[in-house]
Amino acid sequence: MSTAARPAPRLRRIYPDTGQIAVRSVVVIGTMAVLVASAAAGVRVPGWVQVLLLGLALVTAGRPESGAGVVLLLGSSYAWVVVPEPLSAWVLLAAGGLLLVHVAALIAAQGPARMPVDPVQLARWAGRGLLLWCVAAGVWCAALLLDETSDQRLAYAAGLVLLAALGVLVTTMVGTRGARQ
Secondary structure, three states, X not given: OOOOOOOOOOOOOOOOOHHHHHHHHHHHHHHHHHHXXXXXXXXXXXXXXXXXXXXXXXXXXXXXXXXXXXHHHHHHHHHHHOOOOOOOOXXXXXXXXXXXXXXXXXXXXXXXXXXXXXXXXXXXXXXXXXXXXXXXXXXXXXXXXXXXXXXXXXXXXXXXXXXXXXXXXXXXXXXXXXXXX
């Protein structure tokens, strides 16, 4: 039997990192933003649906890799879809809330709760989320302008031109990204 001294045990952290706590709490905040936007736009979401969505938000915050996040996003989308006036300005808050839920769950699911959040990944996904929200705001503005138009063919043509321009932009960005690496 060896009597060699064993190394002193290292203290392991068993509680979540503060960055993970912040990111995971954004899942709940985003869900509440969607519910507030729906209520402000004139929808009375039943109490049981609100409790269900907040429960799903808590499950998604605790286990972001689970399927609860998909159900949460679908339920939150439903809370907005039943709005009587879909072109209300509150749609921007709802879109922001959905993006917050998605991006926060994505960042939190990249590792265990004890793992610190990578600031580079956080900045990258925050920028992508902001870009998507800006696109949503642009589409909302275009929808407001085209809603006043009586000629529906113009609306379809404008939508196709916008879609083609977006396709060219994304293709150009992806093409130049490969050249930079």
